[in-house]
Amino acid sequence: MSKIDTIIFDLGGVLIDWNPEYVFLDVFNGDQEKTRWFLDHVCTSDWNENQDAGYPLAQATEDRVKLFPEYEKEIRKFYGDWENMLGGAIHGMVIILRKLIDSKQYKVVALTNWSAETFPIAQARFEFLQWFEAILVSGEENTRKPFIDIYELALNRFNIKPENAIFIDDNLRNIEAAKTLGIHGIHFTTSEKLKIQLETFNIKI
Known part of the structure; x- marks a missing residue:
């Protein structure tokens, strides 16, 4: 070797x-099932990884809001409250x-x-x-x-x-x-x- x-x-x-559940468990009042669903279907790890490759956070947020307008408030918290995802x-x-x-x-x-x-x-x-x-x-x-x-x-x-x-x-x-x-x-x-x-x-x- x-x-x-x-x-x-x-x-x-x-x-x-780092874990987005630190923010979204609070958003969904401790409901782990709702939190997991949101992170699996709305603000997904694949979506977040696209920003890791340089895609602008603001644009990514607007893209997601257009796809899931009923979750606009929650989507905006992903990067708006990102610092609290740091454990x-x-x-x-x-x-x-x-x-x-x-x-x-x-x-x-x-x-x-x-x-x-x-x-x-x-x-x-x-x-x-x-x-x-x-x-x-x-x-x-x-x-x-x-x-x-x-x-x-x-x-x-x-x-x-x-x-x-x-x-x-x-x-x-x-x-x-x-x-x-x-x-x-x-x-x-x-x-x-x-x-x-x-x-x-x-x-x-």
Whole structure:
């Protein structure tokens, strides 16, 4: 196995807890079934991912209101109240991030699906986002994971050899795409499991 010299982190779901249910459970008075239906059929993950690839939030909102006028108020809350969808840092992961950086053995960067319009909110809230050597934000590049071009962009911009890099993401689809370019992948579930997974690459936390 090639020596690992680069760790690439996803952010949402790995280092930052983000969940639209934090807003919409309140909107629907704690009704989980209504909340789930709304997020599965109206403000869907596919729709939100389009904004992660650079589509303007305001236009996306108007598009959705035209499709579901009966849910106009709720749709406008998606980005209008977006900040309250941020839960907090995933603390075990922040500790791992700090240890990897402090070891000075690895280039530590981030590759995230995130709207360029909302990412500054996260940057202001989470100090650890300043620790990375670099962050590639999908919304700033008008593409997103799992499209291959965003991985190629990260490899070229950050001077990464794929065989020397590990990509950590909570979405298996994104991991599989990275692997097609020769990047090693770890499907993130918990910080404790990640420590064990990193050991298979001779990385001890």
